[in-house]
Amino acid sequence: MDNEINSFPQVLTIAGTDSGGGAGIMADLKTFQARHVFGTAVVVAVTAQNTLGVQNSFMLPKAMIDDQFAALADDLHIRACKTGMLGDAQHVRWVVANLKKYNWGPVIVDPVMVAKGGAVLLDPDAIQTVQQQLLPLATLITPNLPEAEQLTNQKITTQKNIQQAAHQLQELGAQNVLIKGGHHLAQQVQDYVLLADGSDFWLEAPRVDTNRTHGTGDTLSACIVAELAQGHDLTTAIRCGKQYVTAAIKHTIQVGHGHGPLNHWAGQKEGLTHAEI
Numbered sequence: 001m002d003n004e005i006n007s008f009p010q011v012l013t014i015a016g017t018d019s020g021g022g023a024g025i026m027a028d029l030k031t032f033q034a035r036h037v038f039g040t041a042v043v044v045a046v047t048a049q050n051t052l053g054v055q056n057s058f059m060l061p062k063a064m065i066d067d068q069f070a071a072l073a074d075d076l077h078i079r080a081c082k083t084g085m086l087g088d089a090q091h092v093r094w095v096v097a098n099l100k101k102y103n104w105g106p107v108i109v110d111p112v113m114v115a116k117g118g119a120v121l122l123d124p125d126a127i128q129t130v131q132q133q134l135l136p137l138a139t140l141i142t143p144n145l146p147e148a149e150q151l152t153n154q155k156i157t158t159q160k161n162i163q164q165a166a167h168q169l170q171e172l173g174a175q176n177v178l179i180k181g182g183h184h185l186a187q188q189v190q191d192y193v194l195l196a197d198g199s200d201f202w203l204e205a206p207r208v209d210t211n212r213t214h215g216t217g218d219t220l221s222a223c224i225v226a227e228l229a230q231g232h233d234l235t236t237a238i239r240c241g242k243q244y245v246t247a248a249i250k251h252t253i254q255v256g257h258g259h260g261p262l263n264h265w266a267g268q269k270e271g272l273t274h275a276e277i
Contacts, residue, residue: 046060156179
């Protein structure tokens with residue numbers, strides 16, 4: 001029986017809550033459940049938000065963050081983890097210290113900076129801390145175009161710019177890079193992947209004309225974490241994440257008056273099996 005303890009894949013999200021349920025830790029846990037892994041969380045921030053925007057936020061103290069990490073380490077076996085909203089430089093440093101303390105497998109960094117409604121979720125003075133301390137821990141970083149611009153301090157308007165930015169992010173320490181192209185308004189959404197061995201590829205999907213995309217980045221990175229925890233290689237995990245998010249946007253649900261959430265059980269709606277997405 002002892003050999004069965006903690007045998008089920010367990011994953012972790014380190015981020016902020018979303019009282020509206022569409023993004024942050026809430027989106028991560030829904031994705032983990034849909035992808036057949038057991039999700040846990042270290043709450044860094046609590047937000048008051050809905051589909052219309054972020055109305056308020058509260059950053060948790062260091063002792064509570066450290067205690068959450070320690071509680072998980074005392075009992076569970078985390079196989080992969082991700083970061084989301086970290087808020088400010090000191091919270092980034094506290095998270096980095098804990099990630100160095102505990103060996104919890106691949107670390108996916110989703111460098112959340114601005115919410116869909118425009119609220120700032122990472123202080124500008126924390127960007128350097130992310131660059132210098134968090135990126136060197138990243139198995140994979142998953143910025144969107146504005147985030148990639150902030151991290152590399154360059155304007156990104158062409159495919160060549162995207163490739164240059166990905167190489168720059170690798171130089172900052174991230175092993176693998178996925179730059180999401182959803183902010184471009186082309187009919188095909190193109191994401192660029194640069195792997196640690198120097199190989200690269202593009203992912204494409206038809207653009208869905210909808211404003212129900214709240215939590216897209218959280219969901220993508222959470223799906224990748226789930227697949228890695230189950231033993232899939234990174235390329236397979238990234239492709240699965242892209243397919244899952246595409247389905248979750250395509251099969252929209254009507255929730256809220258603003259930037260609505262994804263449909264996290266879209267795989268079941270399409271009749272796709274666990275192995276197919």
